[in-house]
Amino acid sequence: MLAAVLVLAASTAGAAPPGGDRQAALLYLLRQDCGSCHGATMGGGLAPPLLPHSLAETPDDALIAAILDGRPGTPMPPWRFEISPDEAAWMVRQLKGGLAE
Amino acid sequence: MTRAIKPARLLVALLFLVVAAGAAGAEELRGTGDLGIVIERTAGAVQIIETSGRTSLGRIEGLGDLSHASAVFSRDGRYAFVFGRDGGLSKLDLLTRRLVKRVVQAGNSIGGAISQDGSLIAVSNYEPGGVRLFDAETLAPVADIPAVYGATGARSKVVGLVDAPGNRFVFSLYDAGEIWIADVAQPDKPVITKFAEIGLQPYDALVTPDGRTYIAGLFGEDGLAMLDLWRPEAGVRRLLDGYGRGEEKLPVYKMPHLEGWARAGDRIFLPAVGRHELLVLDAKTFTEIGRIPVHGQPVFAIARPDGRQVWVNFAHPLNDTVQIIDTQSLEIVQAIQPGKAVMHLEFTPRGENVWISVRDADRVDVYDTDSFARIGSIPADKPSGIFLTARANRIGL
Numbered sequence: 001m002l003a004a005v006l007v008l009a010a011s012t013a014g015a016a017p018p019g020g021d022r023q024a025a026l027l028y029l030l031r032q033d034c035g036s037c038h039g040a041t042m043g044g045g046l047a048p049p050l051l052p053h054s055l056a057e058t059p060d061d062a063l064i065a066a067i068l069d070g071r072p073g074t075p076m077p078p079w080r081f082e083i084s085p086d087e088a089a090w091m092v093r094q095l096k097g098g099l100a101e
Numbered sequence: 102m103t104r105a106i107k108p109a110r111l112l113v114a115l116l117f118l119v120v121a122a123g124a125a126g127a128e129e130l131r132g133t134g135d136l137g138i139v140i141e142r143t144a145g146a147v148q149i150i151e152t153s154g155r156t157s158l159g160r161i162e163g164l165g166d167l168s169h170a171s172a173v174f175s176r177d178g179r180y181a182f183v184f185g186r187d188g189g190l191s192k193l194d195l196l197t198r199r200l201v202k203r204v205v206q207a208g209n210s211i212g213g214a215i216s217q218d219g220s221l222i223a224v225s226n227y228e229p230g231g232v233r234l235f236d237a238e239t240l241a242p243v244a245d246i247p248a249v250y251g252a253t254g255a256r257s258k259v260v261g262l263v264d265a266p267g268n269r270f271v272f273s274l275y276d277a278g279e280i281w282i283a284d285v286a287q288p289d290k291p292v293i294t295k296f297a298e299i300g301l302q303p304y305d306a307l308v309t310p311d312g313r314t315y316i317a318g319l320f321g322e323d324g325l326a327m328l329d330l331w332r333p334e335a336g337v338r339r340l341l342d343g344y345g346r347g348e349e350k351l352p353v354y355k356m357p358h359l360e361g362w363a364r365a366g367d368r369i370f371l372p373a374v375g376r377h378e379l380l381v382l383d384a385k386t387f388t389e390i391g392r393i394p395v396h397g398q399p400v401f402a403i404a405r406p407d408g409r410q411v412w413v414n415f416a417h418p419l420n421d422t423v424q425i426i427d428t429q430s431l432e433i434v435q436a437i438q439p440g441k442a443v444m445h446l447e448f449t450p451r452g453e454n455v456w457i458s459v460r461d462a463d464r465v466d467v468y469d470t471d472s473f474a475r476i477g478s479i480p481a482d483k484p485s486g487i488f489l490t491a492r493a494n495r496i497g498l
Contacts, residue, residue, distance in 0.1 A: 031143065032143075032442070032460065032461075032483070033354070033355075033417050035168050036168070036169065036355055036356070037356070039166065039168055039186050039187075039209070040142060040143055040166055040167075040168030040186065041166050041168075041186075041187070043166070043186070043187065043208075043209060044209055044227070044228065045168075045169060045186060045209065045211065045227060046211070046227065046258065046260075046275065046304070046356065070352055075302075075304075075320055075353055075356065077352030077353055077354055078352055082418065
């Protein structure tokens with residue numbers, strides 16, 4: 001799984017992918033903390049699902065902005081204090097590709 | 102006609118009885134009053150614990166996505182009903198430590214309740230939005246209550262589902278801003294009473310231990326919505342309207358919980374949404390009498406059963422700390438750092454100990470509530486909710 005993640009990250013042009021430890025920390029954050037509202041398997045909860053098919057129509061930039069700055073009028077908070085723009089871009093790629101079980 | 106039993110046959114019969122008795126006695130008889138469960142959220146498993154020797158008795162796997170899972174207990178304290186995020190409803194036998202039955206009753210669910218008479222399990226669902234009722238014995242479906250609102254026929258996510266006296270369930274519609282009472286005297290034909298425009302985005306609710314007062318917390322605005330179940334005809338009343346006084350609230354990294362709320366003597370302690378504060382209310386008038394600045398955004402504020410202390414945990418990223426408030430002085434008398442990601446706390450029924458789940462440390466720790474010393478610990482895989490069977494005998498839990 002990790003190898004696939006690394007290949008996927010390396011193959012994407014542009015933003016520098018986070019290092020291996022940081023990738024693991026971000027995936028943990030996704031499952032455990034984002035999972036509080038979006039579900040540990042990203043299937044949704046009080047917040048919408050973050051599965052590949054549910055995100056397919058939404059541009060990356062909009063998703064990155066939602067992570068970094070939150071979504072006013074909803075409970076989605078801004079994460080800029082602990083997630084960088086490059087890291088948010090990497091997380092969006094993971095979500096759109098589907099998190100491994 | 103009488104016939105003498107042959108000695109050989111008698112011996113065989115006796116031997117059979119001895120063997121049967123031995124098998125039955127292999128597990129000693131025990132009660133369930135000191136049992137409970139710990140949710141292992143990502144492993145989809147539950148540990149069965151006992152609070153007398155503070156040990157784990159076993160583990161049941163295969164319960165699906167247990168992020169945000171909660172549980173209620175049968176009135177005899179033998180069975181736990183676990184509500185999973187993935188719509189799974191699982192009935193566990195705490196004595197044999199087996200999964201009795203599991204049904205996937207919806208696509209996405211958030212919690213549940215057991216009826217006053219113990220015969221029905223109600224589950225609140227996000228997808229499809231509504232409440233479903235099941236036979237507590239068999240988990241067979243009994244009734245479906247779709248949370249349809251407005252002119253479009255849209256369905257709302259349902260939160261804050263509790264039981265109430267009179268064989269009723271009460272719950273809130275997150276998207277609709279409504280509170281509904283379902284009278285289930287006739288279980289397959291629930292009678293619904295609806296209260297609309299109770300406020301924006303009710304996110305969780307509680308019922309007081311006497312089953313009289315239902316209070317929903319609002320996420321979309323500063324305030325709470327209260328319904329007197331003894332006088333529902335009086336309608337929903339707003340509490341603490343605008344407690345933020347128009348200040349921008351902080352982003353919320355974990356929704357506070359109101360279940361397990363704290364009443365201590367004549368005071369009620371509630372987490373403020375998006376603030377590093379506990380709100381203190383007068384328990385008679387439900388008006389604000391003070392605020393306590395705390396370490397972070399409170400998630401749970403739970404009173405020790407005697408009401409002398411309130412223990413509070415906090416949202417990410419300040420979730421390594423638990424603060425203890427003296428309910429008489431309103432001072433923080435102690436802070437402990439159990440470890441990163443304290444998810445939940447549950448007092449033993451008489452309050453001498455508290456069990457605390459520390460997710461990132463993969464531990465559940467037990468603290469003495471008098472000395473604040475850690476007196477026990479069991480390993481657990483990403484533990485979250487802790488539920489003890491004493492809940493079986495409490496309204497609203």
